[in-house]
Amino acid sequence: MPGTPALKRTPLHAAHMALDARLVEFAGWEMPVQYRGVIEEHLAVRKCAGLFDVSHMGEISIRGPRALDAVQRLTSNDAARLADGQAQYSALTTPKGSPVDDIIVYRFAADRFFLCVNAANDDKDFTWIQEHMPAGAKAEHVSDQYAQMALQGPRAQVILSALTDAPLTALSSFSFTEAPVAGRKAVIARTGYTGEDGFEIYCAPHDAPHVWEALLEKGQPVGLQPAGLAARDTLRLEACMALYGNDIDETTTLLEAGLGFIVKLEKGDFIGRQALLDQKREGLGRKLVGFEMVERGVARHGYPVSIGGERAGQVTSGTYAPYVRKNVGLAYLPSRATAPGSEFDVMIRAKPVRARVIRTPFYKRTR
């Protein structure tokens, strides 16, 4: 189409084509949305393992003698708690206490941090960081230097251990290590976006097809399946992990979104700290809650929510959740209406359909 910039392709594009994936536009990228089917891929990740191409994610490095101070200033979680080889979920914050983006912060060394950011926010984040960067540190936009794959599911460790000498058993959640995978230089992090155990593997773009093929070859005999963005979305929603642009954005504060666990007000000043302090003191007008549909119907992003016939909020994410086999979703509701068991209506094609607030996450792994 004239005027439409060409979609970016990951280094695994040819591999997706060979697997007959359905490709869609996502955040300016041409990405696999599904291979064999979203439900099958979702269940493979819960019961065995799935392999995702997440090379569209952005990467920003922050280096310099004051790199830690810079990260502390820009983000809401406490990066001073990280040792080398540890990572944490965090957010770049606006002065209003809302996320510019939700990110993972990796500490390679005291003077070398690395941020993994959402594809849709990649350029916005880099600009924001540069505009708010304190002296003594320098940001570099390195998204083009990395491909990324997510190997997720209860069999992820068994599969990956056949391709690396890294001591995976000793690699705890949110830790990472630099070690070859299938003979290629890589960073292996015990992180993910599915609610399962698993790894996110960073490597050079030109090495990605080899690593992808090696993982599939080792994994397929034990049930590994390639999995697309559709399953990634249903998996993260079942585990109640926020999706930027759906559940959180610059109009929602971290506290409203239930992300208080990455808000460390006692760590010292950071952008948005005062607003979050004020909101904590004054109380929240609304909160993000998890719900299930009581009546038949599937809630979707943007559907209005009403209580007693009055507009009360909106659905931010909703789907059929394949593992728990319920229609579930997330919605912002007035705080007084957020106790588990509270009922409300989701307006589905102008008809009220009953829903109920339930405890989150909808799915929590037991292993």
Added chain:
Amino acid sequence: MYPENLRYTKDHEWIDVKGSDGTVGVTFFAQKELGDVVFVELPDVGRSLAQGEIFGTIESVKAVSEIYSPVSGTVLAVNTDLKDHPEQVNLDPYGAGWMVKIRLANSGEIGGLMESRTYQSLVGGGH
């Protein structure tokens, strides 16, 4: 993929006409585009439909889409099995995945629907 005894609409429904009644569902192409179907909302028996009128919705994991009546007529029966087994729309779109039976009000409308070959060229052969 697109049986020759059926007629097709540009909105990806099929109709199997026998005498004055027609059975309606969505095509192989439609179910493939939708992905895994999780919920089908169908009309009440006895409802009268105009050609092109929306009579139901299909929810897949990823999306919702509407179902349009290929013909005018009255709903004679709906496939209540889809309530518990919506996946039949994916597994057997021309069989167990049928949606409604309609008593035709104007059998002349059938001539305006696409034959298999025409529909197949519309959806690019499908595979």
